[in-house]
Amino acid sequence: MENSETENPKKRKKQDEQEVWKWWEEEKHAEGVKWKTLQHNGPVLAPPYELLPKSVKFYYAGEHMVLSPETEEVAGFYAKMLDHEYVTKTIFNTNFFKDWRKVMTPEEKEVIVDLNKCNFKEIAEYYTAKAEEKKNMTKEEKLVRKDFIIMKDGNLNYCKIITKFDIIINIGHEACVPKPPEGHKWKEVRYDSTVTWLACWVENILGSTKYIMLNPSSKLKGEKDWQKYEVARKLYQHVDRIRNGYMEDWKSKEMRVRQRAVALYFIDKLALRAGNEKEEGESADTVGCCSLRVEHITLHDERDGKEFVVEFDFLGKDSIRYVNSVAVEKRVFKNLKLFMENKQPGDDLFDRLSTTVLNKYLNDLMEGLTAKVFRTFNASRTLQEQLELLTKESMSLPEKMLAYNRANRAVAILCNHQRAIPKTFDKSMQNLKSKIDEKQSQIKEFKKELKEAKKAYKASDAAKDKVVLDRKKKRLAQLEDQLRKLDVQATDKEENKQIALGTSKLNYLDPRITVAWCKKWDVSVEKVYNKTQREKFRWAIEMAGPDFIF
DNA sequence: GAATAGACTTAGGACAGTGTTA
DNA sequence: TAACACTGTCCTAAGTCTATTC
Known part of the structure; x- marks a missing residue:
């Protein structure tokens, strides 16, 4: 990687795109060519296939690209207008092929003339x-x-990543400026106490800023975390009013208000993310609540004995698929039908709504309230309720831990935190099952022995036979306990196959709920939090007693 | 009002290190 | 003690949200 002296790639791309549009604007009015307007997801214009000229000059990234209607590149032309990614790929292929041709032998050049016909x-x-x-x-x-x-x-595998000239450091007013390495200097020394980063630089791929920040165990991050949960706790005092408000808004005369109310209902009920607008083609096509499109939901008047079912199917953050069928209130269902009227699958479901608008509205309802607070709020409430429901005094430690994991799992399911199934899952599950089988037959065998021992003692009434009997009873209890542990382990493992518990534990669950649960049920905090987690949640461990309520 | 920049949180995967078992 | 399984830590991309600029 080179020192970033080239222009901002984002800007460059934007310019390229503008060039394409400029070309297209000219082209569609060119003499002798009849273009038909094609409506797609807004004011996008593209020539219908049958009207495409025999060759189209396509201006992109400073070079001409010839698109011939007989080839797949025609699709690429449409794709440019409708889906950026496809054309990026086409351009990559074109560039790749051009470079490849340069290094081909004359014989290869003769044979390899079309990349589409190459099989890799x-x-x-x-x-x-x-x-x-x-x-x-x-x-x-x-x-x-x-x-x-x-x-x-040799050891000469170097890569020049970044020079100290690119780095801005942020220090305290009284602090001495740390000395940069020999022959280097800081790009800038800043004294900004309103931000928390210690150093930053501009990354050279997309031109975004990267930061060095404090560890989660630091006082600063701990306080921020605490604040976050306090805002979520505060929501509890307002949530009934807010819920009544959005239910009322489902009937509003204004479409804008209805859309806001239905979106908020989803965010609250299903813990969906806000769903900011994303730059098309810049990244994967993922959505959240506000950016849902018509194609992401299916309405069923009735399904599996339930009325007014909405079926969600979309890719969320990190392209994790969200699939869920939910029965909703009749008004929500009717509103959704209305929002979908006269729209194409690719159109926005909530076309009168943006995350900025929604968050502004939420902040008016409660200071500090944003869409993501609902996620934190509902996650923490779910944990608290589930712990209350699942934990019983009579439980053994492993059973209590299963209860905790189940409560944690309920949150992970709500927030759709998934993980790839571990490669060795089937094998290790099989191992665990055979251990259980073994233990069961051991117990069966032992019960027979116990029966014999009982018989012997009954017949003899001898002290030594009593000792043997007691020993056997104790051993059987041990074996049964081991079996229970294994059963619990297998259940936990199976239920956790595809669920990631860590994300909610670290980011959504008020740690004071967990600490209170530990204290109440006499479970050591070490059982639920590892060393790093205990450091991160030190504030909560010190703060929460057994009676803490979120 | 929309677009963009900036600062921060949230996210799952990779993999080294550790623990468990035969 | 080796083989295997699991956990903790690191990594950094992908989000959210606010302030600023156009």
Whole structure:
């Protein structure tokens, strides 16, 4: 990576796009060419397929690209107008092929003339297999490989990442300026106490700023975390009023208000994210509540014996799929039908709503209230309610832990926190099951022995037979306890197959609820929080007693 | 009012290190 | 003690939300 002296790539892309539009504006009015207007997701114009000229000059990134209607590139042309990503790929392929042609032998040049006719499957398979092979290497094999690479290439594998000239540091007014490494200087020394970052620089791919910030265990982050949960707790005092408010708004004369009310209902009921607008083509096509499109929901008047069911299916943050069917109030259902009227699948469901508008409205309802507070609020409330429901005095420690994990899991499901199923899941589950089988037959066998011992003692009434009987009873109790533990373990494992508990634990659950639960049920905090988590939640561990209520 | 910048939180995957088991 | 499974930590991309600029 080079020192970032090139222009801002975001701006560059924007300019390129403007160039395309400029070209298109001219092209569609060109003499002798009849263009038809095509409506798609706003004022997008594109020529219908049958009217495309034999060759279209396509201006992009400073070079001409010829699109011929007979090829897939026509689709690419449409895609440019409708879906940026496709064309990015097309351009990549074009550039790649051009560069490849440069290094081809004359014979290859003769044969390889069309990238679309090239089949790379075998090569791809070869490298996938190689990667798998590398992954399956033993520790020793990996070490040997590493030594071999060092021997072959030497230790000269350098990559110039960033120079100190690019870094801005942020320090206290009285603090001495830390000395940059020899031959370097800071880009800027700032004294800004209104922000928390210590250093920042501009990353060279998208031109975004990167920050160095304090650890979650720091006092500063701890206080922020505490504040976050206090805002969420405050919502409890307002939530009934807010809920009554949005229910009332479902009947509003204004479409804008109805949309806001239905969106807020989803955010509250389903813990959906706000869903900011994203730059099209810049990143994956993911959505949240406000950016839902018509194609992301299906309405069922009746489904599985329930009325007014909304079926959600969309990709959320990190392209994690959200699939859920929910029965909603009749008014919500009717409103959704209304919002979807005369719209294409790709159109915005809430076309009169944005996250900025929604958050402004929320802040008027309660100071500090934003869409994401509902997620924190509902997650923490769910944990508290589930813990209350699932924990019983008579439970053993493993059973209490299962109850805790189940409560945590309920939150993770609500927030749609998923993980990839571990590769070894089936195998380790199988191992656990065979352990359970083994333990069961052991117990069965032992019960027989116990029966014999009872018989012997009854017959003899001898002290030594009593000792044997007691010992056997004790052992059986031990075995049964072990079996219970294994059963609990298997249940927990199965239920947790595809669910990630860490995200909610770390970001959504007021740690004081957990600490209070530990204190109330005599479970050590170490059982639920590891060392790092205990450091992060030190404030809560010190603060919360067994009676804390969120 | 929309677009953008800036600052911060939230997110799942990778992988090294640790624990468990045969 | 080796093999395997699991956990903790790191990484940084992908979000949210507010302030500023156009």
